[in-house]
Amino acid sequence: MDPVRLIRIKEDIHADNNAVAEALRRRLSDTKTFLLNIMSAPGSGKTSTILRTIEALRGQLRIGVIEADIESAVDAERLVAQGIAAVQLNTGGFCHLDASMVSRGLEALDLNNLDAVIIENVGNLVCPAEFDTGAIRNAMILSVPEGDDKPLKYPLMFSVCNVLLVNKIDYLTLSDFDLAAMRERVLRLNPAIEIFAVSARTGQGFDAWTEWLHREVRAFTGEKRA
Ligand SMILES: Nc1nc2c(ncn2[C@@H]2O[C@H](COP(=O)(O)OP(=O)(O)O)[C@@H](O)[C@H]2O)c(=O)[nH]1
Ligand SMILES: [Mg+2]
Helix, strand or coil: CCCCCCCCHHHHHHHHHHHHHHHHHHHHHHHCCEEEEEEECCCCCHHHHHHHHHHHCCCCCCEEEEEEECCCCHHHHHHHCCCCCEEEEECCCCCCCCHHHHHHHHHCCCHHHCCEEEEECCCCCCHHHHCCCCCCEEEEEEEHHHCCCHHHHCHHHHHCCCEEEEECHHHHHHCCCCHHHHHHHHHHHCCCCEEEECCCCCCCCHHHHHHHHHHHHHHHHCCCCC
16 A cells, blocks of 8 residues: 655745745845834734824834734724725634735835834734734734733744834833743743833823834835835
8 A cells, every 4th residue: 555645834934935935035125124023912003003104103104004803994994094005915714824814914005105004913913923024123012911920821922023012011100910921931932022112192101112113213214205
């Protein structure tokens, strides 16, 4: 009897995706467009943070948004209502975005007139961490009500990110969330990660976070003109 053929689908999928992601990064480099991928659990404050970030950088950076959800267009509608260039992707059940889905989203935006695009990835702490979207930087949001133990439970997510926003810091005094313990757990996984404690509700911490983002975008794009 012939030996059973083993096909490693996961490795093939990742190899294909990595090639698309690299091609996408070359295109971003050509058009001088920074791409930030934001990941988090549902409800941690991705859309609220994106809105406040764009508002804080208005007049300094032109930022578009790719929204991703399994269903609905509510997040993109929220952004478009604020005059932001946004496109909604529906993954139809997929729990993450890959680089080809992001490429489709970018086609709907006028990259010549944008310094940066922010991706709001599908809300979960598992699958999005496994797929390179083609982004220049990865960010994640952990909100205070989710608890300070999440780096222990979802180490890959904390390992693949360049920056962590600890959101809903306005809840800190009402909670047993231990910011110092969380920080130590994250730095053990990823010593290079930047951590900002913020509140998308009150705006606390946004100066430091948006300064970091502004610096990263300009390091990539230089002074880009329309
Ligand atoms: N108290 C507080 N609530 C927040 C903050 N950021 C977001 N929220 C609320 O959390 C809920 C989910 O926020 P949303 O931005 O839609 O999260 P997403 O699902 O990650 O996009 C909404 O009711 C927001 O008003 C924050 O910093 N503090
Ligand atoms: Mg959202």
